[in-house]
Amino acid sequence: MIHVPSWLQLAWERGILTTKYPFEPARPEEVSPAGVGPVPTSPLDQLTDAPARCPTGAITLDAVDQGKCVRCARCLGAGFAFTGPVESSEARRGDLVWAGGRPGAQTNDGPLADLGRSIHVYLVDVGSCMACNLEVLALSNPYYDSQRLGIFFTNSPRHADVLVVVGVPTEEMVEPVRRAYEALPAPKAVIAVGACAIGGGVFAGNPGLKGALEQVIPVDRFVPGCPPPPVAILHAILATMGRSRTPPGGR
Numbered sequence: 001m002i003h004v005p006s007w008l009q010l011a012w013e014r015g016i017l018t019t020k021y022p023f024e025p026a027r028p029e030e031v032s033p034a035g036v037g038p039v040p041t042s043p044l045d046q047l048t049d050a051p052a053r054c055p056t057g058a059i060t061l062d063a064v065d066q067g068k069c070v071r072c073a074r075c076l077g078a079g080f081a082f083t084g085p086v087e088s089s090e091a092r093r094g095d096l097v098w099a100g101g102r103p104g105a106q107t108n109d110g111p112l113a114d115l116g117r118s119i120h121v122y123l124v125d126v127g128s129c130m131a132c133n134l135e136v137l138a139l140s141n142p143y144y145d146s147q148r149l150g151i152f153f154t155n156s157p158r159h160a161d162v163l164v165v166v167g168v169p170t171e172e173m174v175e176p177v178r179r180a181y182e183a184l185p186a187p188k189a190v191i192a193v194g195a196c197a198i199g200g201g202v203f204a205g206n207p208g209l210k211g212a213l214e215q216v217i218p219v220d221r222f223v224p225g226c227p228p229p230p231v232a233i234l235h236a237i238l239a240t241m242g243r244s245r246t247p248p249g250g251r
């Protein structure tokens with residue numbers, strides 16, 4: 001009798017588990033409850049308790065700044081719900097400020113749109129808590145399998161097309177990330193992943209920190225979240241390549 005290893009039998013029974021994103025919408029289990037942005041359930045100017053609850057000043061009575069949101073959920077008791085789109089990255093920092101708390105139109109054509117079909121990504125952690133770091137690296141596991149889309153990770157910025165940066169820039173990491181940026185051959189793109197890289201997150205204003213990545217190097221794409229789910233990061237990388245597609249049900 002032939003012995004079939006249990007892992008092989010399991011794989012046979014379950015079939016292919018790799019995500020179908022971006023060809024199909026992200027499945028619920030691919031987006032954590034706080035993996036998308038908070039949206040007001042009533043007109044924003046009526047939610048007068050919400051701004052005082054927000055620890056990062058993301059909420060005003062006119063707008064919600066998704067770039068400042070750290071997904072702490074404190075506004076959920078003041079008329080908000082985590083119902084924003086998972087494809088929430090933007091090419092301009094200002095577009096993360098949702099007027100009336102609702103997302104606007106999105107810019108998807110990136111600086112690498114004229115490049116060939118495959119790109120290489122170099123990841124730099126300038127001061128993260130590791131959560132954003134892990135969500136980016138998850139893209140190379142068999143589930144997200146970014147290689148199926150022609151997206152590969154590299155250990156050298158000289159071989160990279162995209163610089164993905166996580167964490168709030170510390171003084172010590174300013175020069176290393178600048179050098180990494182300069183080492184990328186043109187054309188190149190920079191993606192700031194997470195509230196820390198976008199504007200400092202909960203650490204904004206602390207001594208020894210730069211606060212925002214765009215004060216250090218140019219940024220082509222901002223991915224809000226704390227941390228953003230892998231599919232949101234995948235969407236941002238595809239957007240820099242001009243290849244993002246909003247699946248049915250997306251924004």
Ligand code: SF4
Pocket residue numbers: 038053054055056057058059068069070071072073074075076080
């Ligand atoms: S979830 Fe975001 S918007 Fe809501 S209170 Fe926390 S930081 Fe502020």
Ligand code: SF4
Pocket residue numbers: 070127128129130131132133166167168193194195196197201225226227
């Ligand atoms: S944005 Fe949030 S998850 Fe990402 S590094 Fe900063 S604290 Fe960690």
